Amino acid sequence: MGSWLDYTINGLIIGNIYALVAVGLALIFGVSHLINFAHGSVYAVGAYVGWACFTYLHLPLPLTALAVIIVCGGLGIAIERIGLRPLAGAPRIAPLLATIGISLVLDQLLQIAFTPDPRALPSPLPNWRISLGGGTIGALDLLIAATGLVSAGVLYFFLRFTKLGWAVRATAQDRDAARQMGVDTDAVNRAVFAIASALGGLSGLLVGMYFNHIDPAMSFQATLKGVVAQVIGGMGNVPGAIAGSLLLGLTESYGVALFGSSYRNLFSFVLLLLILVLRPNGLFASARVTPPEPMTGTFVAPSRVLRIPPWAVGLALAAAVVLPLLPNIAYMLQVMTNAWLMAMLAISLTLVAGTLGQVSLGHAALLLLGAYASALLALDSGWPIWASVPAAGVLTSVIGTALAAPAFRLRSHYVSIATLGIGEIVSLVILNWESLTRGPMGVTNIPPLAIGKLELDSPQAAYWASLAVLVVLALLQSRLLRSHLGRTFRAIRDDDVAARAYGVSLDRYKGIGFAFAGFGAGVSGAIAAHLYSYINNETFTSTVSITALTMVILGGMGNLLGAIVGAVALTALPEMFRGTAEYRMLIYGVVLLLIRFRPQGVLGTV
Amino acid sequence: MSLLEAKGIVRSFGGVHAVAGVDVAIAQGEFLSIIGPNGAGKTTLFNLLSGHDVPDRGSVRFAGREITGWAPERIAGLGLARTYQHGRVLGNLSVRDNILVGAHHRLRAARPRLPGLGALAELVTALIHPPSVVREEAALADEVARIAALFGDRLTPRLEQPAYSLSYANRRRVEIARALALHPRLLLLDEPTAGMNESETAEMTTIIGGLKAEGHTILLIEHKLDLVMRLSDRVIAMDDGQIIAEGPPEAVRANPAVIEAYLGHRELGGEAVA
Numbered sequence: 054m055g056s057w058l059d060y061t062i063n064g065l066i067i068g069n070i071y072a073l074v075a076v077g078l079a080l081i082f083g084v085s086h087l088i089n090f091a092h093g094s095v096y097a098v099g100a101y102v103g104w105a106c107f108t109y110l111h112l113p114l115p116l117t118a119l120a121v122i123i124v125c126g127g128l129g130i131a132i133e134r135i136g137l138r139p140l141a142g143a144p145r146i147a148p149l150l151a152t153i154g155i156s157l158v159l160d161q162l163l164q165i166a167f168t169p170d171p172r173a174l175p176s177p178l179p180n181w182r183i184s185l186g187g188g189t190i191g192a193l194d195l196l197i198a199a200t201g202l203v204s205a206g207v208l209y210f211f212l213r214f215t216k217l218g219w220a221v222r223a224t225a226q227d228r229d230a231a232r233q234m235g236v237d238t239d240a241v242n243r244a245v246f247a248i249a250s251a252l253g254g255l256s257g258l259l260v261g262m263y264f265n266h267i268d269p270a271m272s273f274q275a276t277l278k279g280v281v282a283q284v285i286g287g288m289g290n291v292p293g294a295i296a297g298s299l300l301l302g303l304t305e306s307y308g309v310a311l312f313g314s315s316y317r318n319l320f321s322f323v324l325l326l327l328i329l330v331l332r333p334n335g336l337f338a339s340a341r342v343t344p345p346e347p348m349t350g351t352f353v354a355p356s357r358v359l360r361i362p363p364w365a366v367g368l369a370l371a372a373a374v375v376l377p378l379l380p381n382i383a384y385m386l387q388v389m390t391n392a393w394l395m396a397m398l399a400i401s402l403t404l405v406a407g408t409l410g411q412v413s414l415g416h417a418a419l420l421l422l423g424a425y426a427s428a429l430l431a432l433d434s435g436w437p438i439w440a441s442v443p444a445a446g447v448l449t450s451v452i453g454t455a456l457a458a459p460a461f462r463l464r465s466h467y468v469s470i471a472t473l474g475i476g477e478i479v480s481l482v483i484l485n486w487e488s489l490t491r492g493p494m495g496v497t498n499i500p501p502l503a504i505g506k507l508e509l510d511s512p513q514a515a516y517w518a519s520l521a522v523l524v525v526l527a528l529l530q531s532r533l534l535r536s537h538l539g540r541t542f543r544a545i546r547d548d549d550v551a552a553r554a555y556g557v558s559l560d561r562y563k564g565i566g567f568a569f570a571g572f573g574a575g576v577s578g579a580i581a582a583h584l585y586s587y588i589n590n591e592t593f594t595s596t597v598s599i600t601a602l603t604m605v606i607l608g609g610m611g612n613l614l615g616a617i618v619g620a621v622a623l624t625a626l627p628e629m630f631r632g633t634a635e636y637r638m639l640i641y642g643v644v645l646l647l648i649r650f651r652p653q654g655v656l657g658t659v
Numbered sequence: 660m661s662l663l664e665a666k667g668i669v670r671s672f673g674g675v676h677a678v679a680g681v682d683v684a685i686a687q688g689e690f691l692s693i694i695g696p697n698g699a700g701k702t703t704l705f706n707l708l709s710g711h712d713v714p715d716r717g718s719v720r721f722a723g724r725e726i727t728g729w730a731p732e733r734i735a736g737l738g739l740a741r742t743y744q745h746g747r748v749l750g751n752l753s754v755r756d757n758i759l760v761g762a763h764h765r766l767r768a769a770r771p772r773l774p775g776l777g778a779l780a781e782l783v784t785a786l787i788h789p790p791s792v793v794r795e796e797a798a799l800a801d802e803v804a805r806i807a808a809l810f811g812d813r814l815t816p817r818l819e820q821p822a823y824s825l826s827y828a829n830r831r832r833v834e835i836a837r838a839l840a841l842h843p844r845l846l847l848l849d850e851p852t853a854g855m856n857e858s859e860t861a862e863m864t865t866i867i868g869g870l871k872a873e874g875h876t877i878l879l880i881e882h883k884l885d886l887v888m889r890l891s892d893r894v895i896a897m898d899d900g901q902i903i904a905e906g907p908p909e910a911v912r913a914n915p916a917v918i919e920a921y922l923g924h925r926e927l928g929g930e931a932v933a
């Protein structure tokens with residue numbers, strides 16, 4: 054079959070593109086043990102710089118490439134300076150969140166400067182193609198392959214034969230030892246970020262030309278693919294990253310061949326999970342080496358908790374309850390109803406990420422599960438809403454826990470990567486399982502909230518209902534935190550080895566934690582579905598997961614009240630400034646960067 | 660019959676034979692010490708006994724069960740408690756909670772052992788917080804106070820403080836307190852006086868002596884030979900992953916192979932043999 058050759062070649066070309074991203078991520082991970090979530094943003098910036106050079110300056114390709122290398126290399130240096138170096142002594146999670154923050158800021162700046170609309174990035178290369186098998190290879194394909202090979206070669210030469218390259222390898226092997234031997238590890242980091250980012254920007258340019266299409270959303274996809282490729286090849290392993298990228302490209306290409314193009318990403322995330330579960334050190338690691346532990350140790354900042362006196366909480370709650378009685382407040386009520394729904398998600402996430410120490414980056418998937426469960430139960434099975442919402446909570450709890458279970462044996466950053474992947478899988482399965490979910494059409498005409506005959510379709514009723522559910526969930530969670538479970542969860546977070554030595558089974562308690570958290574998040578998604586009356590697989594994206602994490606961090610990891618305060622602040626404040634969606638994400642990004650000054654959040658880590 | 664019996668256990672890391680065929684047995688009520696220079700494989704041996712690591716070869720029996728390859732949480736359930744050479748207190752938990760974590764596997768009311776849906780029942784019980792749980796918690800609170808009191812006034816006034824705020828010596832004490840809360844049938848102590856000054860070491864010696872007098876079965880790794888000589892019923896000396904001498908404390912101390920091992924590592928532990 055000639056077309057298999059086509060799919061193979063296509064897979065290798067795509068894989069080669071991923072490699073340019075993954076190699077940069079691997080270099081950075083190698084020297085700093087940091088997954089640079091801003092890498093995809095640099096890649097997008099590269100594409101836009103290229104577009105601007107072509108469109109405004111009419112530069113030829115070589116000069117454009119040079120401009121991209123310079124701009125993105127400089128950006129890399131800035132990321133190292135802002136996101137990594139000041140956080141050397143901070144809790145382990147801080148640099149990861151800082152790079153997410155930088156990524157949000159860069160992406161939003163791109164959107165503001167260039168609008169979210171896609172643009173064409175036509176390739177200036179001659180348009181000839183060579184036939185090969187049943188398909189063809191064009192000049193751009195060759196250029197991409199050549200860029201991959203040449204940069205791999207240059208990188209190899211740099212690492213092997215230059216003094217700085219030697220320092221990079223020494224630092225990657227043992228940072229402290231390298232520093233003691235007089236290696237300037239800051240300079241090494243700077244060089245690595247510059248090189249990696251230049252490569253990333255270049256690949257953004259090439260991919261833009263390849264698809265003749267760029268948009269700001271390409272950033273997140275690139276980070277995801279780069280991380281997946283790196284996990285396949287083994288974190289921090291440069292040749293592994295290249296091999297992993299090619300393998301990923303081929304897997305996707307064959308997946309598309311077999312099932313169609315909407316399955317492309319599903320294949321890559323399933324591959325990610327398989328690797329994480331079966332070979333967490335990557336395909337090429339030797340079997341009995343203890344896995345490298347990126348940024349282990351206590352993941353949260355020790356802090357004194359700011360205790361809010363009960364009367365103050367009571368007062369705030371009373372104010373929240375009487376709010377709808379004020380005149381002319383319909384818009385505000387809508388905003389605050391959203392804030393309560395986000396608060397349900399945030400307290401759910403603060404339990405998992407803060408109390409249990411499993412920093413999930415896929416929490417929005419629980420909203421999707423809850424929303425679809427309740428909507429479909431109500432529409433297709435005729436369940437009354439008062440029953441479908443809690444049932445959706447239970448279903449989300451069960452499905453969410455089952456999906457997260459493969460990540461229970463993972464630690465620190467691997468948990469975040471796995472949950473990110475699981476979240477994407479949920480969304481993609483919903484997209485593709487048309488017979489159940491109606492696929493890309495989404496679910497329409499979802500009935501409004503109701504208790505028996507009593508419809509809760511006024512803004513006031515929706516507001517009170519959401520607030521009441523939030524209060525109940527928060528009370529339950531506070532009981533849980535005061536029980537032996539709260540203690541056990543925090544023991545797992547602080548030191549899972551010691552916890553196990555005292556009889557704490559990680560599977561059991563992570564399971565309990567995810568199950569409880571899944572219920573609350575599922576209920577939140579269910580209520581949202583009935584309020585919105587329309588949902589699709591992109592109603593709650595990974596952006597929502599990041600938003601929720603920002604709220605949790607702002608309030609203080611594991612801090613129940615803090616999560617609610619964070620949710621209200623980050624939902625309501627942008628509205629007050631009449632911010633559009635772009636500015637809102639910009640605010641979230643800046644908040645994530647500000648953790649540098651108060652890593653324990655506003656109310657403190659519990 | 661021995662309470663714990665390890666036979667021919669081997670564990671290598673790459674080319675390093677950290678534990679190269681070791682047999683250890685400890686009888687109920689016995690106080691057995693393991694000495695040996697740094698890098699002799701003592702901690703690795705502890706890891707293999709407590710399930711933190713799995714031996715390449717050999718077998719471990721504890722409390723009448725074959726436990727080779729068991730997960731540490733299961734072994735803890737049989738009554739084996741350990742402390743760590745470098746300390747592993749739970750930094751963000753209060754001293755009280757640290758000690759209570761030690762009692763985790765004993766929780767009855769809070770951890771119903773229903774088959775199948777045990778985890779769900781545990782969650783529901785925790786949320787309902789029935790009187791049986793209240794009673795159990797009260798009993799545990801008394802016990803925490805009792806355990807903390809073993810350490811004089813070192814821990815009692817600090818029960819509500821987070822462990823990260825404690826001094827180094829106090830963190831070591833918290834670890835031992837946590838181990839005692841498990842009601843261990845066998846207590847593994849890995850250099851409990853490491854980093855302590857003379858008076859703190861003397862205090863710790865008294866405490867460990869008290870545990871022995873209460874009838875605890877103890878396996879101790881220790882460099883300070885004073886302490887070892889005073890408390891041990893029997894001593895094992897290790898070097899390069901192997902047992903080089905075994906027997907009554909005085910005999911082992913006088914054994915030329917032991918002196919040789921320490922002299923060969925003079926820079927690491929030699930002064931302890933004085």
Ligand SMILES: Nc1ncnc2c1ncn2[C@@H]1O[C@H](COP(=O)(O)OP(=O)(O)O)[C@@H](O)[C@H]1O
Nearest residue numbers: 672675677695696697698699700701702703704
């Ligand atoms: N996880 C590990 N990976 C590689 N080598 C190890 C590991 N644990 C211990 N070792 C090696 O095994 C040997 C014994 O170490 P250890 O048991 O800690 O000695 P001791 O406790 O007697 O000082 C040492 O050479 C040490 O470097």
Ligand SMILES: [Mg+2]
Nearest residue numbers: 701702703744
């Ligand atoms: Mg040791």
